[in-house]
Amino acid sequence: MGVSTSGPGKGISLVTVNFPPVNALPVKGWYDLADALRAAGRDPEVRCVVLAAEGRGFNAGVDIKEVQRDTGHGALIGANRGCYEAFAAVYECEVPVVAAVNGFCLGGGIGLVGNADAIVASEDAVFGLPELDRGALGAATHLARLVPQHLMRALYYTSRTATAAELHAHGSVWKVVPPAELRAAALELAAEIARKDGYLIRLAKAAINGIDPVDVRRSYRFEQGFTFEANLSGVADRVRDTFGKDASGKDGSTP
Structure with a gap:
């Protein structure tokens, strides 16, 4: 359980998240994931990172139970x-x-994949921000990188999800494959990228980030302020108290 790193092929680092039962990450898990990704990127032998998950789904957000247990x-x-x-x-x-x-x-x-360079998804993958149903806000910044503006707003306000096939139609998902083929398909794309010159691929990443029209860090930080307001006002707790829990007692969100 936790975050692990492996090297499945030349120039590729595979970072895998595994927090049963639904990959709703505790605070430490988010920091561990950040550390693993930064370490992989710093490795001079690595030219591409694959971010994957074990279990029922890729990520269910924050472990809300951890937040609720804290009296402060x-x-x-x-x-x-x-x-x-x-x-x-x-x-x-x-x-x-x-x-x-x-x-x-x-x-x-959504925050993770919205900031990724490419997405390979299984046919059963669904993407969404159920934040309004869970007393939180956030990651509209990243959903807006996956779908057009008006669709982002409708998905956000309704807490609905979009399928992998729908995102593929919008061009934000590179490839949709059967679940059994997901890891191989992601590694295949990573291997193609990893065959490029290591120094040049790093320059390319920096250059592309430099021409982004939106500063994703500042934009997301702005959103987070409204999550604090929702919590301080008490509305977050009121909404979460009515939110149905799964059998594990965990649920996920993005603060």
């Missing part, structure tokens, strides 16, 4: 900062990051 604001602040660091680590990774998305990609998962 320490866990919320930790989750906010942890998500910020993990999302930034994907975006700022010195080499391209390919996200291999299986099952559900919700809340914080």
Whole structure:
């Protein structure tokens, strides 16, 4: 359980997240993920990183139970900062990051894949921000990198999800494959990228980030301020108290 790193091929680093049962990450998990991604990007032998997950889904966001157990604001602040660091680590990774998305990609998962350089998804993958149903806000910055503006707003306000096939039609998912073929398809794309000159691919990543029309770090940080307001006003707790829990007692979100 946790975050692990392996080298499945020349020039490729595979960072895998495994927090059963639904990959709703605790505060430490977000920081561990950020550290793993930054370390992989710093490795001079690595030319591409694949971000994947074990279990039922790619990511269900923050472990809300951890936040609710805290009588103060320490866990919320930790989750906010942890998500910020993990999302930034994907975006700022010195080499391209390919996200291999299986099952559900919700809340914080959108923050990760929205900052990735490419996405390969399984046929059963769904993407969404159920934040309004969970007393939180955030990651609209990253959803807006996956779908057009008006669709982003409709998905956000309704807490609905989009399928991998729909995102493929919008051009934000590179390839959709059967679940059993997901890891191989992501590694295949990573291997193609990793065959490029290592120094040049790093320059390319920096150059592309430099021409982004939106500063994703500042934009997401702005969103996080409204999450704090929702919590301080009490509305977040009121909404979360009515939110249905799964059998594990965990649920996910993005602070």
